[in-house]
Amino acid sequence: MSTKAKKSGDKAGTAPGTSGEAHPGAGGETHQVAGGDVATLTTAQGAPVADDQNTLRYGPRGPALMEDFHFREKIFHFDHERIPERVVHARGYGAHGYFELTDSLQDVTRADIFQRVGERTPAFVRFSTVAGAKGSFDLARDVRGFAVKFYTQEGNWDLVGNNIPVFFIQDAIKFPDMVHAVKPAPDRDFPQAQSAHDNFWDFVSLTPESFHMIMWVMSDRAIPRSFRFMEGFGVHTFRFLDARNRSTFVKFHWKPKMRLQSVVWNEAVKINGADPDFHRRDLWDAITSGDFPEWELGVQLFDDAFAEKFAFDVLDPTKLIPEEEIPVRIVGRLVLDRVVDNFFAETEQVAFCTQNVPPGIDFSNDPLLQGRNFSYLDTQVKRLGSPNFTHIPINAPKCPMAHFQQDGHMAMRNPIGRANYEPNSWGAAGGPREDPIRGFRSFAAEETGPKVRLRPESFADHYSQARQFVISQTPIERKHIGDAITFELSKVERPEIRARVVSHLRHVDEDLARTVANGLGLKLPEPAKAARPVIADLPPSDALSIVRNGPDSFAGRKFGILLTDGADAALFDALVTAAETENAVYAIVAPKIGGVTLSDGRAVAAQQKIDGGPSVLFDAVAVIASPDGAALLAGDAAARDFVTDAFAHCKFIGYTPEANALFARAGLADDLDDACILMETADDVEDFVASCRALRFWDRESKVDLDAG
Ligand code: HDE
Secondary structure, eight states, rough: OOOOOTTTOOOGSSSSTSOOOOOOOOOOOOOOSBTBBBBBOBBBBBBBOSSSEEEEEEESSOBOOOHHHHHHHHHHHHTTTTOOOSSSSOSSSEEEEEEEEOOOOTOOOOOGGGGGOOOOEEEEEEEESSSSOOTTTTTOSSSEEEEEEEEEEEEEEEEEESSSSSSSSSSSSGGGHHHHHHHOOTTOSOOOOOOOHHHHHHHHHHHHHHHHHHHHHGGGGGSSOOGGOOOOOSSSSSEEOTOOOEEEEEEEEEEETTOOOOOHHHHHHHHHOOOOTHHHHHHHHHHHHTOOOOEEEEEEEOOOHHHHSSSOTTOTTOOOOOOTTTTOOEEEEEEEEEEOSIIIIIIIIIIOOOOOOTTEHHHEEOOOHHHHHHHHHHHHOOOOOOSSGSSSSSSOOOOOOOOOOOTTTOOOOOOOOOOOOSOOGGGGOOOOOTTTTSSSSEEEEEEEEOOOOOOOOOGGOOOOOHHHHHHHHHHHHHHHHHHHHHHHTOOOOOHHHHHHHHHHHHHHOHHHHHHHHHHHTOOOOHHHHHSOOOOOOOOOOGGGGGGOOOOOSSSOEEEEEEEEETOOOOHHHHHHHHHTTTEEEEEEEETTTOOOTTOOOOOOOOOEEEGSSOOOGGEEEEEEHHHHHHHHHTTTTHHHHHHHHHHHTTTOEEEEEGGGHHHHHHHHTTTOOOEEOSSSHHHHHHHHHHGGGGGOOOOGGGHOOOOGO
């Protein structure tokens, strides 16, 4: 790209009507002007612009002139840059990719996307948090949205899911209340992006159907390490329809190729300060480095007979179907291989609508899903300003479209020709016609019954699956659930709300109720009045635990390597090689961003200065220091935090003997355990990297956490 320096006093920089003595404004020596392969700046109307530094005014010190159309157009457009953020899921991050079918579902659905094995369908995915504003932080304790738009050959299919398979409420009419309760209180507009406050727990404690979801949200599922390491769920029961319009019920699952991983709460809190964009940066880095995130699409298929005999109602979105009862059949994979070109155009403007289903996929009567089918279309008009939001490239189908919808704000396409109505007698020139064979047909469900506002009795057990979730966790995960509820309720000011929550927990799990009551310094309250007695213990399900579904390698995870000048070059090389062999990534953290000089004289650049690269940003850390370097680190608070946090978060720590000086000053010298691995040889380095596959050394938590005692 050619750049032409522009000197101050050049013609384009001076005020009209002056001799050229006036100051030119921005630019100076580095100011670039058009020419070569640098495009000419124009107005939105295409008129070339000569001066983008100065408004048109009467004399260099005089008033601005209304006539300055370039200025007015520029400021006017800027004034209108913002659109309303999403009322929920405001903070999100998207990427492009494709879905590839690996197992045909022709036997149960005519949906075009599920017919031909090996065929790829373009897709766009947006991950999100729910409660926080657009500018909030990534590691809020929250549900994550997992919304997928498939551009199928028979229309867009939007599978607008979450990373949790159940929801807080059973009926869409309660959604505004639930969202109001979790969002900042209307009088003070805080707290932001969190559920640890009176309003949320007040609502929850008065809405026992939310307790299953509450268990998930209080588990580490709500603080995922990466979008890449979390599951996704369609939540509701949908229908597949075959060529003869016969129905099979289906629930959708996304399973991450890299398996599950979360962070711990204290780490989440610190990540939010160190890098509020932690998740979006992680996704961006993975895709741009060619390590494409991948999920398998699985389906749970079942018929009316199963629905009849299942202990819960398959229309109840607060219940899941355990994988042990209906196995998840893997039918394809989703690969994200392209970041967006422009965040606003794609991620912000993408408009997911649950009612976007192609022929072969249909809804069930789940009352939440039925309500969503109204809400999403409605919200897009508000957000994007026109019913023509489907004309925006990210929302437009990639298959042929033809219809008689026309006009409206920002119409990019209108019907061609004279006829814009149907039926007409213009023959082929009269435009598109319906196709009873190819076209979408709803399942011909037979519905009868009185018009009522009634919750079915079959939705009334609010605790059994909550309990099943809790007893399916490993001990450390159960502890984290207890810690999280205690933490959240400790932020609740009104004691009666705390007690009311615990009164429900007594139906979920007595141990959990006691732990939380104890943590709050609360006398164990009487159990809440249950709408329906709890079903006898359901069996635990391994699929519900994160730890039991963790990875068996460190691939896709990140080492933080704290280096100093004079650090052992051979050990550093061994660590880099081992990390690369593991398909892991690493970042070098050093006292100065300019990097360090290793023991063999080689210069290595750093990615983070020590106080900008705390250990919470990494999955495991190593300290490779010279004696002088270690002494320097020992005297630095950020370096001490680096190791104490890694230790407190149960991470694996590799270190060279010199690092003992740092551990001593950090107060860790007597506590080093089996997950603190001394690296004196290349073999030690390999052992360290191999140990990291376990991700965390949970045995340590009881030593670093008072609550665990
Ligand atoms: Fe949403 N939800 N939702 N939701 N939802 C929205 O649509 C709504 C629900 C989910 O990345 C909104 O475009 C109602 C369940 C995701 O753009 C809005 C109800 C699940 C996203 C809306 C629910 C979700 C949204 C806000 C109860 C998991 C982000 C902006 C009946 C299965 C999509 C927008 C994106 C967004 C309404 C419940 C997932 C207002 C009324 C259950 C992932 O239309």
